[in-house]
Every structure is written in C-alpha cells, then in structure tokens.
Amino acid sequence: EPEVTQTPSHQVTQMGQEVILRCVPISNHLYFYWYRQILGQKVEFLVSFYNNEISEKSEIFDDQFSVERPDGSNFTLKIRSTKLEDSAMYFCASSGPTGSGEQFFGPGTRLTVL
Amino acid sequence: QKEVEQNSGPLSVPEGAIASLNCTYSDRGSQSFFWYRQYSGKSPELIMSIYSNGDKEDGRFTAQLNKASQYVSLLIRDSQPSDSATYLCAVEFTGGGNKLTFGTGTQLKVEL
Numbered sequence: 001e002p003e004v005t006q007t008p009s010h011q012v013t014q015m016g017q018e019v020i021l022r023c024v025p026i027s028n029h030l031y032f033y034w035y036r037q038i039l040g041q042k043v044e045f046l047v048s049f050y051n052n053e054i055s056e057k058s059e060i061f062d063d064q065f066s067v068e069r070p071d072g073s074n075f076t077l078k079i080r081s082t083k084l085e086d087s088a089m090y091f092c093a094s095s096g097p098t099g100s101g102e103q104f105f106g107p108g109t110r111l112t113v114l
Numbered sequence: 115q116k117e118v119e120q121n122s123g124p125l126s127v128p129e130g131a132i133a134s135l136n137c138t139y140s141d142r143g144s145q146s147f148f149w150y151r152q153y154s155g156k157s158p159e160l161i162m163s164i165y166s167n168g169d170k171e172d173g174r175f176t177a178q179l180n181k182a183s184q185y186v187s188l189l190i191r192d193s194q195p196s197d198s199a200t201y202l203c204a205v206e207f208t209g210g211g212n213k214l215t216f217g218t219g220t221q222l223k224v225e226l
Contacts, residue, residue: 031212043158043202045213056211091157095212102148103214105157 002026004106006092012112013082021077021109023092032075033093033103034067036060043091049075082113116141116207120217128225133190135220137203142184146206149177149188151199152219158202162188193224 150158200219
C-alpha cells in the first residue's frame with residue numbers, strides 16, 4: 001500500500017541553525033501539506049502546496065519557513081533559523097487529485113531545538 | 115475563529131463494548147469531516163471520512179454526521195485493547211482551502 005515517507009525520523013539542532021525536513025508523498029497525489037504537533041497539543045496546519053506553489057499558509061508559517069518540491073518526488077520544509085519553540089513533531093501529508101479529500105500522513109520528524 | 119471541539123477524556127470502555135466519540139465544529143457550511151487515530155508518539159492514521167448527513171460504516175467503525183447540529187461522531191463496536199489511542203476529529207472548513215483543522219483529540223482506553 002502506498003504511503004508517505006519522511007526523513008529523518010529525529011533531528012536535533014542548535015538554536016539558530018537551519019534544518020530541512022524531507023518528505024516523499026504518495027506518488028499520484030498532487031496536494032502536499034505540512035502540519036506540526038507540539039508535545040501534548042493539537043495538530044496544527046502549516047502550509048499546503050499544489051502545482052509548485054503555496055496554496056495556503058497559516059500564521060505560524062512565517063518568513064523563517066519555506067517549502068520546495070525540488071524534484072518529482074520530494075517535498076521539503078526548511079526552517080532557516082530554528083527557535084526553541086520550533087521543537088515539535090512535523091508531519092507531511094498528501095492528498096489525491098481533487099485536493100479536497102482524504103489526507104494521508106507520514107510518520108513524522110521529531111525536531112528538537114536545543 | 116473556526117474551531118473543532120472534542121472532550122479530551124480519557125474515555126474508558128470495557129473490551130467488547132461500544133465506544134462513542136463526539137466532535138462539534140463551528141462552521142455550519144463545512145463539507146468534509148475526518149476521524150484519525152493517533153497512537154502515542156505516532157502520526158495520525160485516517161480511519162473514516164464523511165461528507166453527507168447520516169451514517170457511514172466501515173467494519174467496526176461508524177461515522178455519524180449531523181450538519182444542522184454541527185456534530186460528528188465515531189462509534190467503535192466490539193472495542194479491543196488495540197483501539198486504545200487518541201482519536202482526532204478533523205474538519206475541512208468552507209473557504210479554508212484544503213487545510214484540516216483538528217480537535218484536541220479524545221483519549222480512548224479499552225480495558226480488559
């Protein structure tokens with residue numbers, strides 16, 4: 001069964017450093033998303049991406065964040081200068097051709113900022 | 115502010131019983147509703163989607179939607195210890211693009 005994959009599973013970084021989180025969405029999906037979940041809190045939407053551009057972003061997704069689809073399979077989230085409060089689980093998700101429908105989540109990357 | 119509300123629980127049910135999980139949402143015009151299961155330290159796993167008023171059944175799971183009352187529920191029949199997890203209600207609000215807004219989740223404990 002096709003699934004979303006994410007690497008790395010755990011990333012530890014120092015405050016102020018740049019991190020890149022990687023995702024491979026399900027192959028025939030066209031809509032891609034990043035969500036995050038701070039420990040003990042809700043899953044929060046960060047950004048959606050379609051046709052090589054951002055379709056929507058939340059207030060959390062400020063200038064420190066960027067997304068990219070560098071090739072036909074990968075989808076990345078970059079945080080330019082990490083802060084302590086960026087520590088969270090980051091989930092990539094994808095959905096099928098119409099976009100409005102079921103989103104399937106990857107296993108997540110646990111980001112720890114020291 | 116568009117909100118999804120869930121009782122955080124924990125909801126404890128004996129093995130074999132029916133577990134009933136509830137969710138309310140703030141936007142009457144919303145069209146798409148999803149239930150995810152999340153084990154501790156893991157990612158959300160899609161269980162059910164529902165788009166129309168009424169019931170939708172898939173195996174031991176039944177989702178129920180009442181748009182007039184802005185209420186969606188998940189019933190789990192013949193609950194098993196492996197069903198012990200946090201159940202997340204997610205709504206795709208009207209005009210919100212494709213983003214999902216999640217509730218805080220209800221922790222379910224199925225006891226032997």
